[in-house]
Amino acid sequence: MHLKVYQYLLAGLIAPLLASILLYGCQEGGAKINPEIPDVISYNFHIRPILSDNCFACHGPDANKREAGLRLDTEEGAYAALKENPGKHAVIPGDPRESMLIQRIFSTDPGQMMPPPESNLKITEHDKNLIKKWIDQGGKYEKHWAFVPPEKQDLPENDKEGWSENPIDPFIFARMKANGLSPSPEAEKSYLLKRLSLDLTGLPPQVEEVKGFLNNEQSWEEMIDHYLAKPAFGERMALLWLDISRYADSFGYQNDNIRTQWPYRDWVIHAFNQNMPYDQFLTWQLAGDLLPNPSKEQLLATAFNRNHKITEEEGVIHEEYRVEYALDKTNTFSKVSLGITMECAQCHDHKYDPVSQKDYFSLYAFFNNTPEKGFEGGAGSPVRAKTPLIWVEEEDTKNILSFVNHPDTSRVAVSIMADLQDSIRPTYVLDRGVYDAPTGEPLVAGTPGVIKAFDPELPRNRLGLAKWAFADDHPLTSRVFVNLIWQEIFGKGLVPSSADFGMQGKLPTHPELLDWLAVDFREHGWDIKRLIRLIVSSATYRQSAQVEPKHMELDPENVYLARFPRLRLHAELIRDFVLSSSGLLVPEIGGPSVKPYQPAGLWEASSSGRGELNVYRQDKGDKLYRRGIYTFIKLTLPPPSLLIFDGSNRDICQVERNRTNTPLQALAMLNDPMVLEASRVLAERLNKTHENPGPAIEEAFIRILSRIPKKEEKEMMLAFYEEELARFSAEPKVAQVAVEVGEFPMLKEQQAKQSAALMQVLIALYNLEEAITKT
Template identity: 30%
Template sequence: MSLRTLVFILALAGTSAIAAGLSLEEGRKLWSLQPPQIVPGASIDSLVEAKLAEKKLKPNAPASRAALVRRLYLDLTGLPPSDLSDRSDLSDVVDTLLKSPHFGERWGRHWLDIARYADSNGRDRNVMNYHAWRYRDYVIASFNADKPYDVFVQEQIAGDLMPAKDNAQRDERLTATAFLALGAKAFEELKQDLFHMDVVDEQIDVIGRGVLGLSVACARCHDHKFDPIPMADYYAIAGILRSTQPLYGHGPRGIKTTMFHHTEFHALGGEAGQKLAPAALAYFTKLDADMLAMHTARSDRYRYRIQKRLPEAKRAVESATGEAKAKADADLKAMEAEIAEWNVTIKKLEDDVEALKDVAPPQPAWTMGARDREAISDCRIHLRGETTSLGDTVPRGFLQVISIPSAKPPAKTQSGRLELAQWLTHRDNPLTARVMVNRVWQKLFGRALVTTPDDFGVNGAKPSHPELLDYLAVRFMQQGWSVKKLIREIVLSRAYQRSTDRSENATLSDPDNVWLWRMAPRPVEVEVLRDSILALSGQLDPYPPQRQFLDRFHPQKDAELFTFKPFLTVEAIVDHHRSVYLPVVRGTLPEMFPLFNFAPPERPVAQREESLVPAQSLFLMNNAWVLEQARHAATRLLSDTSLTDDTQRLRRLYERAFSRPPTAAEQTRALAYLKTGGPETAWTSLCQTIIASAEFRVVR
C-alpha cells in the first residue's frame, strides 16, 4: 500500500494520524504573517535593479514608444490604441487611460475571476442569475471610481450592515454583497444542514483565497495540514456566515429542495422599491407553489400505476370472451376515464401556470446579496466535516494567527460580518494588502512576485522580491488603498517599460525572467482578443449595453438552462459590446472562451492558465465569426477615402493591429499577395492572417 493511499484511508477514518499544520506561535513567524516593512528611500526600480546587480544581470533598454503605448492600452483598458499620433508624455497617457471608463471594464474583469462571477448557478439546477449583472457593474464602477480597496472588500462582505449616506450608496452596498451569493449551489440537496454548510464552505474559500491568500476552507474536516489554521478558526468564521442569509435570486421552481424561499433578493430604489417588493415576492411564491402542484400532478404515483397497467388491460380485452371480456372492457374504460380525468387536471394546472408566468406585477430593481438571519448563533465544530457529528461550540471570530488587538470582535446582535470585513482590511492585517498588490503586479508583468497568488501559506511560493512586495503593500495602504495610484507607480517604472528583447546571456541565466531584466511577452486574455478583433473590424460598440443580454429571455419561462441548451454559442459571439458584458452561464460558455483559457466560473481563479495549442490557431483560421470580422476589417479599409492606395491601407492595418507600420519585408510580401486575387477577397484573407498572427495575440 502506498503512503498516499494510507494517508487517504486515515483521513476518511477521521484519525489523528494526519499531521496538523504549524502551531500558532510558529505560524506567526511565517514570512507572509509578519507585518510588511518598507525600506527607507526605496522605490520599485531601486529594489528591482539591486536584485539585478546581485544576480549580475543587465536590464534591457526601454521599449519603443509605440510598443509602450500599445502595452499600456492593452494592460489598462484591454483595447488597442486608436490614435498613434498623440505624442504627449507617457505619464499623461497613463493618466488618460486611468480615467477612461474602459479601465474599470478591464480591471473589474480581473476581480470577477476571483469572485467566481456567473450569470447562472450551474450544478444540478442551472438557474439563471438574472440580476447578477448588477454586481458585475458595481465592480466595474468601483474600479473606475478608484474606490479604496479596503472599502471595496468591506462592502462585499458586509455592505448591508454599513451606513449609507443616501439611497444610491445603500443600493450600491446591498449589491456588493452579491459576492457572497454568487457561488454554485446544490439546490436539490435534501439535507438542510449539509446545504448550508456547503454554502458556508464555498464562501470561506472565496474570502480566504480571494482576500487573504490562504486556503482556510481546508480546515473544514481537520486542522489545516500545513498552515496555522485549526478547525476551531474555520468554525469561528463559519458561525459568522451561518448567521448570514444569502439572497440567491430565483431558486429552482416547482421542486422540493432544501430552499424554503425560492426567490430571495434585495429590493433597490429606496422607498419606491420597498413598496413594490412585497407583491412581487408574493407573486413568486404563488408561482412556485403552482408549479410544484403541476409537477406533483404530472408525477403522481397512482396515475403512473394505472398508466403502467393499461397495456395489460388491453391485452385482457383482446384475449377474453363472454362475461370476462365485458368485465375486462369495463375495467379498461374505467382506467382510461380516470387517466383522461387526470390529464384534464394536469392541463388545467399547466394552463394556469403558463398564464401566471405572463402576469408578473411591477418589479423593483432586484439584486442578489446577503443579510443577517433573524437567529444569530455560534457554530459547533463538525467532526470530520460531518453535519451529524458535532463537537464543541466555537465563538464567532477570526483567524487566531492574525491577532489584531484593536480589531472589534463580532457583535452579539449581528452576524459579525461587519467586524470580519474590518478585520480583513485592518492596517495590521499582514496579508490583505500583500495579496492585492501581488495580483496587480501579476496582471502587469505576467508573473507575480509570489507565483502562488492565492496561497501565501507554508506550501505557497516565497516572493522573488520580498522587499519590493512589502514596499508595494505599505505604499498601497499609505496612499489610501488606491488601485489606480498603485498601477500608475508600477507602469511608470523602468521595470515595466523595458523592452521584450531577448539577451542570450540573460536568457541562459534567468530564462523565466524572475529577476525582471526584461518585460516578458504575454498572451492576451480571451476578452482582450475578442475585443481587439471587433476594434480592428470597426464593429466594436465601446459603450455598456442599455439592455442586458439576459433580458431577451423570459425570467419565468426560461428560468433554468442546461448544457443541452447551448444558447450562447451563436448569439453571444455576435454581440458587439465588450466581452465583459457577455453573460457567463456555467456549462454553456461561448466556444471561444474556454478555448482561450477563460476563468472557470465555478471557483475563484487567481491566475488564468496560459496555453498555446493548435485548436486556437484552427479557430482563428476557420471560425465563421472570425471570417466575418476579417471581411468587415477589409471593407473598412477599402471604403476609407482618405487611403488612396494599398500601401496606405497596409500601413493603416498594421497600425490598428500592432501599433506600428509594416517593415519593408512585410510590406513587400503583403503587396505582392494582394495582387493575387480580387481586392475584397485578398484584403479579407490578409486581415484574417493579421488576426491569427502571434503578434496580434501578445502584449509586448
C-alpha cells in the same frame, strides 16, 4: 498562399508554442542561483525551502508520516532531544559540529546520510553549507514571512543611471545585479503604447493615439492618465474581480437556469472607474448590509457573497447546501483577503499552515448567520434571484444606481447578503467537514491568531471582519491585493503562488518590494489607480520584451525581470482586441449578458440546462459585438471560445489564470466566425477609405499590431494581396463565399474580390503571435 506570407503566418502561429517548449526545457532549474553564501542566513528565505524539499516528508508537520519522532519544521522539534538518542539534538544553536542534522546531511555513509539514498533526494553542497552557517549563527527559526506585518524598508542604493526615478526600480535592479543581470533597454514606443493600452483598458490603442504618441504629441505620463480615465479601465479591472467573485449568469448545478446578478457586475465596473478605495470596495462587498443605514448601492455590492453556485434541484437536503454556500463564502474571503488555503482546514487541521479546524469554523461563523436557504424553489421560478434579495427598479437607475445599465423598465432581482435579525445561528466544528456532524461546544466568530488576533472591540460580524482585514498591522490584505495587481501586469505575482501565501506557497521573488508596495498602498488610502500608475511609470515596466541569450542562461523564467514578459491576452481580451481593431466593438458599458456566436448544439446536447438555458438563442445586432466581459456564462457549460484561451469557468473563486499554448487556439483564430467577420468588415472599410491597397495595409498594421509596418513587411503583404486578388478575380463565386461571413451588414458598393483579397491579409495579421500578445 504566397510562400513568404505563409512563412510569416506560420511563424506567428508556432512561435508561442515553440517558445513554451523551449522555456519548459529551461525551467527545470529555474533561475540560476547565486552560488555565494549570504552574510546573514534567514530561516524563511534560505533554510526552510531546503528542509521543505528534502526533509519535511519524513520530519515535517504530518504526524502520520513522521519518522523517528523528529520534527524539523518547528523550533521546538528541531531543538528537542532525539527520541532514539536522548543525548543528541538535531539542531544545537551556535554549534553545527554537535548538531546531528549537520552530521547526517554531510555524511557519506549510506546508512547514516540524509536524505537517505532511496529517497532520490539530494542536498547540494551549497545548501549544506547554508544550513551549517545558519546553525552557526544561532539556528534561529522565524515566524512565517507572510504572517509578519509588512514594513517599508529604505530603497536600495542604485548606481544604474535612469533607474532611480521610480521607487520600484531600485528593488528590481538590486535583484538583477545580485544575479549577474542588467536591465533591458526601453521598448520601442509602439510596443510600449500597445502594452499600456491593453493593461489599463484591455483594448488596443486607437490609430490616432499611436500616431500622436509616435510623433511625441503626448508624454508617457499623459498617456497613463488618458487610459486610466477611460470607462474601459473599469471593464478591464472588473475582469480580474469577476473571476475572484465567481460571477456567472446561471445558478449552476445540474438543473441550471438563468439568474440576474449582472447589476453587481455594473457596480464593480463603476467602482473601479470611480477609483473607490480598496478598503471601501471590499468592505461594501463583504458587509455593506451591516453599515449604518445601508444604501441600495451598498446592498447591491454584497452580491459578491451570493455569486456562488446555488442548487435548484428538487429533493436536495436543505442544510447540506446551506452549509456548502457558507463554506464557499469562507473560502472566497480567505483567498481574496488572506491569500492562504484555509479550505484545507475544513476537514482537519491544516497540515502545513498553523491553522486548525477550529480556526476555520470560527472564520466560517462570520458567514453562517444568513437567512439564506439551501434550496428555494425549482428551476421554473420566475424570480431570477434567491432570498435575501433586492429589486433594482427603474427609479433606482435614475438615482442612486444610475450606473446600472438597464435596457427596459422591468425590475431586476439580485441576490444579496443579510444576517438573521432575531437570533444567531450556532456554529460548530463539523467532523470531517460534514454538514450534519457538529462536534464540541458552539464557536465564537473569530480569526486565526497566527495571522492576527481578532480585536475584541470589533463587532463579531462581517463588518467587524472587514475592519479586522484592513487594520494597519494586518499582514496579508494589502500584500495580497498588491500582488494580484502585479500579476495582472507582469503575468506572475511577486509571490508566484498568488493563491497561497502559506508555508507551501512560493517565496516572494522581491520580498522587500512587495512589503514596500503593500505599506505604500495602505499609506495612500488604498488608492488603486495610484498603485497602477506607480507600476506602469517604472523603468521596469518600460523594458523591452526582447529575450537575450544571457537572460535564457541565467534567468529563463524571468524571475528577476531583466526584460518585460511576453504575455498572451486573457480570453475575453482577445475578443475585445479583434472587435476593437476592426471597428466592430460596441463600447456600451454594463447591462445584461449577451450570447454571441457559439458552435451549434452544445447546450442542446447537454442535459445541464432548464428553461431559458435549455436552448442557446444567439443574440442579434449590437449585442453580437459587446466586450468579452459581457458574454453570458452558463456555469454548467461555459463559453467554449473563452475556455479555449484559458478563461475561468467561474464556479469557484479564482485569483489567477493559466496560460497554455495549444493547436486548438491557433485553429480558433483561423476559423472563429468573429475573427473572419472582423477581417471582412475591416477590409470593406479600409477599401472604402483608401484608393490603394498600400495605405490600407499600413492602417491595418496600426490597428492590429499597433505599429507602422517595416518596408519588407508591407511589400510582403502587398504581394500577398495581389496574389489573392488575382485568385478571387478568376473565381468570383469563391470570393463571394469568402465575404459572406457574420451578420454585420455588408457594404453594397464594395467589390467582393477586393474585400476578399484584403480580408485574407487581415486574417494573416490577426493570426500572428504578436497580435494577441502583450510585448
